[in-house]
Amino acid sequence: MLEILLNHYPVLLEGLATTLVVSLSAIALGLVLGVLLAFGLTSRHGLVRWPCGLYRSFWRGTPILLQLLLVYYLLPEVGIEIAPISAAILTLTLNTAAFQSEIFRSGISHIPAGQIEAARMAGISSWQTRRRIIMPQVFRLTLPPLTNEIITILKNSSLISVIAVTELMRVSEQIASRTFQPLETYLAAALLYLAVNLVLALLSAHLERRMTGGLATD
Amino acid sequence: MPMADTLSPSSPPRQKSIVEAHGISKQFGDLEVLTDIDFSLAPSEVVCVIGPSGSGKSTLLRCLAFLEPYDHGSVYIDGQLLGYEDRNGKRVRTSEKRVDDVRAPVGMVFQHFHLWPHRTALENVTEALRLVNGLSRQEADTEGMAMLEQVGLSDRAGHFPESLSGGQKQRVAIARALAMKPRVMFFDEPTSALDPELVGEVLDVMKKLAADGMTMVIVTHEMGFAANVANRVIFMDQGRVVESGPPATLFRQPKSERLQQFLNTWRERNID
Ligand SMILES: Nc1ncnc2c1ncn2[C@@H]1O[C@H](COP(=O)(O)OP(=O)(O)O)[C@@H](O)[C@H]1O
Ligand SMILES: [Mg+2]
Numbered sequence: 001m002l003e004i005l006l007n008h009y010p011v012l013l014e015g016l017a018t019t020l021v022v023s024l025s026a027i028a029l030g031l032v033l034g035v036l037l038a039f040g041l042t043s044r045h046g047l048v049r050w051p052c053g054l055y056r057s058f059w060r061g062t063p064i065l066l067q068l069l070l071v072y073y074l075l076p077e078v079g080i081e082i083a084p085i086s087a088a089i090l091t092l093t094l095n096t097a098a099f100q101s102e103i104f105r106s107g108i109s110h111i112p113a114g115q116i117e118a119a120r121m122a123g124i125s126s127w128q129t130r131r132r133i134i135m136p137q138v139f140r141l142t143l144p145p146l147t148n149e150i151i152t153i154l155k156n157s158s159l160i161s162v163i164a165v166t167e168l169m170r171v172s173e174q175i176a177s178r179t180f181q182p183l184e185t186y187l188a189a190a191l192l193y194l195a196v197n198l199v200l201a202l203l204s205a206h207l208e209r210r211m212t213g214g215l216a217t218d
Numbered sequence: 219m220p221m222a223d224t225l226s227p228s229s230p231p232r233q234k235s236i237v238e239a240h241g242i243s244k245q246f247g248d249l250e251v252l253t254d255i256d257f258s259l260a261p262s263e264v265v266c267v268i269g270p271s272g273s274g275k276s277t278l279l280r281c282l283a284f285l286e287p288y289d290h291g292s293v294y295i296d297g298q299l300l301g302y303e304d305r306n307g308k309r310v311r312t313s314e315k316r317v318d319d320v321r322a323p324v325g326m327v328f329q330h331f332h333l334w335p336h337r338t339a340l341e342n343v344t345e346a347l348r349l350v351n352g353l354s355r356q357e358a359d360t361e362g363m364a365m366l367e368q369v370g371l372s373d374r375a376g377h378f379p380e381s382l383s384g385g386q387k388q389r390v391a392i393a394r395a396l397a398m399k400p401r402v403m404f405f406d407e408p409t410s411a412l413d414p415e416l417v418g419e420v421l422d423v424m425k426k427l428a429a430d431g432m433t434m435v436i437v438t439h440e441m442g443f444a445a446n447v448a449n450r451v452i453f454m455d456q457g458r459v460v461e462s463g464p465p466a467t468l469f470r471q472p473k474s475e476r477l478q479q480f481l482n483t484w485r486e487r488n489i490d
Contacts, residue, residue: 112330114328114330114332115334117285117326117328117332118326118333118334118391119334119345120285120318121283121285121324121325122350122395122397122398123318123322123398124346124349125315125318126314128349132349133334133345136336137336140336
């Protein structure tokens with residue numbers, strides 16, 4: 001396994017870089033979309049709420065592999081030519097947005113209504129209330145499930161090899177078929193996934209420790 | 219939900235009252251919580267609202283602040299109709315922004331404080347100064363410290379709510395409301411969630427406010443406070459105002475049987 005790592009590290013690292021670029025872009029874009037969807041899911045207006053609910057159901061309720069293929073084949077049908085890597089980022093974004101929206105929705109529902117009423121009575125607009133009162137607390141509350149989701153997306157990004165994006169998984173397959181050492185190769189790949197996720201988990205734990213000040217829900 | 223009816227036919231409110239309500243009523247589902255309430259509040263007046271639990275005191279205060287939309291009647295703040303407007307003879311809800319503007323003169327203090335836990339005491343006070351009034355951080359901090367000073371908490375400015383006592387939290391909540399320079403303050407049982415030994419420090423702050431001429435509506439079970447500080451006491455039961463008048467009259471010569479009962483129960487509880 002070490003031998004594989006040593007002999008093939010340039011391509012492996014390139015694959016890993018692609019994995020990271022795709023996953024982290026999707027997570028960041030998905031966060032923005034996820035927050036907006038969560039606002040939609042907690043809206044007073046049914047007309048805003050139910051399309052957001054529908055969106056969430058679709059992207060949480062279908063396999064990610066299917067979503068990848070759908071986006072990849074659907075876009076050219078409607079005249080949009082996009083590179084496989086963009087299709088991959090798009091799909092993972094749309095997917096993680098659904099999961100993140102549910103995480104944020106649950107977080108928002110844990111903020112006591114009285115805090116929001118206090119903001120309203122101070123004249124703070126509902127948009128500012130979301131930005132300054134609700135979301136800072138929600139990000140702290142939801143850090144553990146959010147970390148899980150990030151790790152899930154990193155792992156799920158291995159599926160994008162089906163639309164010919166040469167990320168870590170695909171690179172490993174190529175090395176395995178060239179060297180006839182599939183076991184060693186896949187173990188090396190596993191090690192790389194684990195290393196990245198370990199760093200993420202540590203980062204999250206560190207953040208969580210730093211943010212404990214001022215988080216009583218009272 | 220009953221439809222909000224047309225604008226109250228009554229003439230525009232007499233000026234001079236800061237808050238004025240005509241015939242407001244409110245239902246939660248089938249439960250009628252407020253029935254045909256009239257209310258007015260003159261500048262510098264201190265009104266205490268008393269009554270058994272579930273009689274609609276909180277709902278009244280929340281309707282006067284439009285935290286709950288009332289179903290019928292009208293609430294005027296400084297002569298402006300709160301929450302609704304007349305459009306082609308039909309009554310419709312106003313925008314959130316308009317609600318904010320009309321109730322800007324109202325500050326509110328809640329039973330459970332509702333401080334923002336991720337903000338320090340000072341930040342709780344300065345948040346709206348910066349977001350709503352557009353003050354710079356420095357201006358807001360100066361103003362905020364003055365408010366904390368007023369409630370005797372300048373030494374707690376950097377503390378998060380979790381490390382404050384209940385009485386301190388409530389005083390920060392009062393400072394937060396005062397920072398927006400309200401012309402009238404609503405208090406919903408401000409001392410009911412406090413340990414008995416912490417009640418006094420909050421009531422003291424409120425007494426000082428009253429002495430400085432602040433207009434206040436206070437829902438409370440503190441009869442002693444009501445007797446000493448209120449200009450007028452309103453007794454509510456089952457969603458109606460049963461009796462109202464100066465505290466001396468109300469407490470010494472209750473007219474209705476329900477108020478007599480209420481006061482007797484209170485005395486029994488507070489003697490042992
Ligand atoms: N949001 C609500 N939904 C349904 N019922 C409510 C709601 N708020 C209050 N009520 C009911 O309205 C009645 C009056 O409540 P409230 O105004 O809180 O009384 P008080 O403050 O005098 O104790 C009670 O029966 C209460 O259960
Ligand atoms: Mg109440």
